[in-house]
Amino acid sequence: MNADAQREAVYGAPPEMLEVRDDLTPMLSQYADLCAEHDDAVVLFQVGDFYEAFCGAAEAVARTCEVTLTQREDSTGTWPMAGIPIDNAAGYLERLLDAGYRVALAEQVEDAEEASGLVDRAVTQLITPGTVVDEELLDAGRATYLGAVARGGGDAESRDSDAEDDTDTYGLAVVDVSTGECLVTGADRALALEELERLAPAELVVGPDCDLPDLSFDPMETPFEPGAFDADAARETLSAYAPRPDAVVESDAELRAVGAALAYAEYAQGDSTLEYVTRVTRFDPREFLQLDATAIRSLELFESRSARAGSTLFSVLDETACALGRRRLEAWLRRPLVDRDEIEARLDAVDALCDDALARADLREHLSSVYDLERLVARVSRERADARDLRSLKTTLDRVPKVREEVGTGSDLLADLRDSLDELEDVRDLVGDAIVSDPPQEITEGGVIADGFDAELDDIRGTAEAGREWVSNLEAREQERTGIDSLEVGYNQVHGYYIEVTNPNLDRVPDDYRRRQTLKNSERFYTPELKEREDEILRASDRADALEYDLFCEVRADVATESARIQAVADALADLDVLRTLADVAVANDYARPEFHAGDPTDEHGGIHIDGGRHPVVERAQDEFVPNPADLPRGSVALVTGPNMSGKSTYMRQVALGCVLAQVGSFVPAASARLPVLDRVFTRIGASDDIAGGQSTFMREMSELTEILHNATGDSLVLLDEVGRGTSTADGLAIARAATEFLHDEVGATTLFATHYHDLTDAADDREGVFNLHFTAARRDGEVTFLHSVADGPSSSSYGVEVAQLAGVPASVVARARDLVDETDPESADDTEGDGVAAAANGEVAEAAEDGTLAAYVDGLENGHRESESPNRATATTATAEPTPELEAVAEALREADLADTTPLEALNLLSDLKGKLE
Numbered sequence: 001m002n003a004d005a006q007r008e009a010v011y012g013a014p015p016e017m018l019e020v021r022d023d024l025t026p027m028l029s030q031y032a033d034l035c036a037e038h039d040d041a042v043v044l045f046q047v048g049d050f051y052e053a054f055c056g057a058a059e060a061v062a063r064t065c066e067v068t069l070t071q072r073e074d075s076t077g078t079w080p081m082a083g084i085p086i087d088n089a090a091g092y093l094e095r096l097l098d099a100g101y102r103v104a105l106a107e108q109v110e111d112a113e114e115a116s117g118l119v120d121r122a123v124t125q126l127i128t129p130g131t132v133v134d135e136e137l138l139d140a141g142r143a144t145y146l147g148a149v150a151r152g153g154g155d156a157e158s159r160d161s162d163a164e165d166d167t168d169t170y171g172l173a174v175v176d177v178s179t180g181e182c183l184v185t186g187a188d189r190a191l192a193l194e195e196l197e198r199l200a201p202a203e204l205v206v207g208p209d210c211d212l213p214d215l216s217f218d219p220m221e222t223p224f225e226p227g228a229f230d231a232d233a234a235r236e237t238l239s240a241y242a243p244r245p246d247a248v249v250e251s252d253a254e255l256r257a258v259g260a261a262l263a264y265a266e267y268a269q270g271d272s273t274l275e276y277v278t279r280v281t282r283f284d285p286r287e288f289l290q291l292d293a294t295a296i297r298s299l300e301l302f303e304s305r306s307a308r309a310g311s312t313l314f315s316v317l318d319e320t321a322c323a324l325g326r327r328r329l330e331a332w333l334r335r336p337l338v339d340r341d342e343i344e345a346r347l348d349a350v351d352a353l354c355d356d357a358l359a360r361a362d363l364r365e366h367l368s369s370v371y372d373l374e375r376l377v378a379r380v381s382r383e384r385a386d387a388r389d390l391r392s393l394k395t396t397l398d399r400v401p402k403v404r405e406e407v408g409t410g411s412d413l414l415a416d417l418r419d420s421l422d423e424l425e426d427v428r429d430l431v432g433d434a435i436v437s438d439p440p441q442e443i444t445e446g447g448v449i450a451d452g453f454d455a456e457l458d459d460i461r462g463t464a465e466a467g468r469e470w471v472s473n474l475e476a477r478e479q480e481r482t483g484i485d486s487l488e489v490g491y492n493q494v495h496g497y498y499i500e501v502t503n504p505n506l507d508r509v510p511d512d513y514r515r516r517q518t519l520k521n522s523e524r525f526y527t528p529e530l531k532e533r534e535d536e537i538l539r540a541s542d543r544a545d546a547l548e549y550d551l552f553c554e555v556r557a558d559v560a561t562e563s564a565r566i567q568a569v570a571d572a573l574a575d576l577d578v579l580r581t582l583a584d585v586a587v588a589n590d591y592a593r594p595e596f597h598a599g600d601p602t603d604e605h606g607g608i609h610i611d612g613g614r615h616p617v618v619e620r621a622q623d624e625f626v627p628n629p630a631d632l633p634r635g636s637v638a639l640v641t642g643p644n645m646s647g648k649s650t651y652m653r654q655v656a657l658g659c660v661l662a663q664v665g666s667f668v669p670a671a672s673a674r675l676p677v678l679d680r681v682f683t684r685i686g687a688s689d690d691i692a693g694g695q696s697t698f699m700r701e702m703s704e705l706t707e708i709l710h711n712a713t714g715d716s717l718v719l720l721d722e723v724g725r726g727t728s729t730a731d732g733l734a735i736a737r738a739a740t741e742f743l744h745d746e747v748g749a750t751t752l753f754a755t756h757y758h759d760l761t762d763a764a765d766d767r768e769g770v771f772n773l774h775f776t777a778a779r780r781d782g783e784v785t786f787l788h789s790v791a792d793g794p795s796s797s798s799y800g801v802e803v804a805q806l807a808g809v810p811a812s813v814v815a816r817a818r819d820l821v822d823e824t825d826p827e828s829a830d831d832t833e834g835d836g837v838a839a840a841a842n843g844e845v846a847e848a849a850e851d852g853t854l855a856a857y858v859d860g861l862e863n864g865h866r867e868s869e870s871p872n873r874a875t876a877t878t879a880t881a882e883p884t885p886e887l888e889a890v891a892e893a894l895r896e897a898d899l900a901d902t903t904p905l906e907a908l909n910l911l912s913d914l915k916g917k918l919e
């Protein structure tokens, strides 16, 4: 049984119960009904202090949560049953979610003691990966999104007309149910999918006709009423959140996506409007530096793929003081800016904070005692906040004036943020006046509302207090009246107040004493007056508790009406925390403020110019890091060669990370940097790295290359690492060469291309914008040391065998490889070998020789059969071979292939064709 089928067996009313439907006990009948109504989730049914599941669901709960499977027996049968304690439910719920289940909490919605007969129960909350709100199930530093995708046509104007649908328009909306953040965007299919990958919602509701490809993340796909995607229904839903729904969105698809996302969020939260969703924000993906899922992954922004687990750009930057800041930092990093003014505004703010160490330290201290206002206010609105939450809100608001003081006005952005720090005195005073400073967790048992807040409550409390005082003086009075010194007045839960007299003194008990309880050595009594006082005290405390609860709910509702103002403060605090974090990181790690080119963006002197650049993550893991410059004119292609492990990948990534950081508004790890504002960063890194299920490595590599060739622009930065390695050297080289030429001639994207194909370095000879960079290593007595410094020109050595030796390949294999290298390329024996070394180390000697012929021929076509200029290259040994007609045909076919317009499958077919011709 697959996972979905297994889930089906536990969702819905248990078939065995349905067989005896009419005879079920009232409680199980209620359970079966709720299961039938919520047949898209495991129903957890509150019975007292436990959530119970029955039958198939019980087995799933017992298995997943590792709790005991028990049975419930009644006249209609024996029902498997498993329960989880409500007090401690979070951990179990998390396991159910992790196992892919959706959970519906069916809670007792009336007081069991007040119910006459069966307690009323209702599903109050659906818990799914995208709709969790429970603090314990949420990651404090990450937004948890629920997403909806809709496909459809027409822009806002043509929506009501009969204009033909532009079926390629996609709408995408996400809602963070725990904070109320709601984003909507629309774009063509490719861009929308990219945005979807970037937002990576935990759960996805997919509209009709959207066939999504495999995604690089793994959201739960939730079937939801297609009707929610209907434009009119969506407009209706959205109108509860935005007075003019059509002004928020720009297309039908967007309207339908956001409508469906909100409708599903409402459904999950018990079908009520989410008051705390106060802003539905539309954005255009083109307003941000586009980083697709591949780039985010290969630049290791959030997840590390290397042995340095946990070392990511995010972890290096994350000096945030509060959860608000942490989530905001993540959002900024996922979405760097492209608007120069906005970038400069952030940089100005970071700059100002860099200059003021004291303000930074104070800000950090104040912000570290700030609670997660966004989630707090959402709980307040959902009526889930307790008294402690309200006090946390007050503690946070108490900090706001102090934060304001420290922010200063060092930059326009800081001044703006300062202005938006509404001190919310009214809310702060309301909570301060209403709620005691250290309230209990329970809000129904009194002790929550402060004295002096409500006259009626004070009055009732006065009555109870007077009663208690009367009782506390009773002991002395009765001792005096009866002359019994050992007489005691006490209280217990079952019998209430009593007067206790030891057996030897029983003869002195007055007539008005009534016997309440007999113990071994004493008797307990009450008097009519004591009983009356007791009733008075109990009545007063019950009334006080009820009144306190009502007052608490009123205060909470009053605070909820200020959600939007509180969210605005949360917003400003989040921004401030990130700006001060960026300043802290810049100062601690000696980063420099980047400059952006002014003027004509097509100026060829634009481009990336970094002095003393470092890799922000690698430099933290190394004792010493060698800084390297980067001078990449706009539209140039730098071919980066060098031995394995010499630092090529690190270098390329550090250039990209510098650009990303700069557009986030951060200083960069360099002595200085002059940068363009990029529109996109593309990466195609590592042939063996991204093995996705079902696709061959090469196929995936080619799809990514196609993506880049299609979508890169003159404002893009492209990193290519070892493109073409997934196939034979000859084919790989041909593809690498063709891609280089295309990027340079047609696209004009600034490109860094790390390669082991030395033949590719020739591309620099006939194109001004293509140039070589290399990393070197020093070889002494057969030992290799990497210098990690970049230099102009192509590399002359691969050191493949030495690296194999370093890696611990057995000595005999290393020796044999060396012999083979020498056989293939005798010149390498005197320490001037070319890339044949790497090939030999990989056991590809024969292929390298054969490849040399084709590569040289492709070269020859390109350069008019120019002889190789490098006498060191292994390929030079065969470079002058006469082209056969087959070779000519192959080369011609390759040159004619329009790679930018070739699907991966066509590319594979072409390659297999070419191979056939050769063989």
Ligand SMILES: Nc1ncnc2c1ncn2[C@@H]1O[C@H](COP(=O)(O)OP(=O)(O)OP(=O)(O)O)[C@@H](O)[C@H]1O
Residues within 6 Å of the ligand: 618, 622, 624, 625, 626, 627, 628, 642, 643, 644, 645, 646, 647, 648, 649, 650, 651, 788, 789
């Ligand atoms: N500039 C530098 N200063 C100090 N150490 C560095 C530097 N660059 C790289 N290194 C170290 O060298 C290691 C290998 O670097 P990197 O992975 O960039 O090499 P590579 O040339 O891309 O290797 P391969 O061709 O095998 O992929 C890094 O993990 C890092 O520890």
